[in-house]
Amino acid sequence: MNVKMKLEDLSLEELAYIVSFYFGDQSDTHRLTSTRTRVERMDICSGCEHYQKITESDTDDEELIGKSTCTECGCILDYKVEEIMQICPEDKWGPSKKDWLENVYPLMKEFIEEKGTNPLEW
Numbered sequence: 001m002n003v004k005m006k007l008e009d010l011s012l013e014e015l016a017y018i019v020s021f022y023f024g025d026q027s028d029t030h031r032l033t034s035t036r037t038r039v040e041r042m043d044i045c046s047g048c049e050h051y052q053k054i055t056e057s058d059t060d061d062e063e064l065i066g067k068s069t070c071t072e073c074g075c076i077l078d079y080k081v082e083e084i085m086q087i088c089p090e091d092k093w094g095p096s097k098k099d100w101l102e103n104v105y106p107l108m109k110e111f112i113e114e115k116g117t118n119p120l121e122w
């Protein structure tokens with residue numbers, strides 16, 4: 001039997017578990033992060049000691065030249081700041097509550113109420 005629950009009934013741990021499966025299935029989660037959040041995150045990064053601009057001497061990949069990287073986590077920041085699930089390894093920024101409430105919550109609510117809370121049954 002497929003037991004359906006409401007998003008509001010789930011604990012934080014249950015929600016985090018479901019969200020990790022949900023996003024694993026979605027290829028374009030970057031669209032869920034607002035432009036404002038991306039700019040705020042990049043502003044923090046660009047003032048951080050771990051921020052590094054990628055130059056021709058760092059890579060042969062032309063697509064990466066001019067972008068920036070974090071020497072702490074190794075991520076390409078131009079992509080990292082777009083991803084809704086990303087966090088700074090130094091705890092300087094994290095998920096935006098506003099983005100979650102406006103962009104993720106409605107999708108998750110609809111998804112869970114339609115498919116239930118067990119990823120194995122999706």
Ligand code: SF4
Pocket residue numbers: 044045046048049050051069070071072073087088089090091092093
């Ligand atoms: S992700 Fe965090 S540690 Fe890395 S550059 Fe940005 S602010 Fe610095």
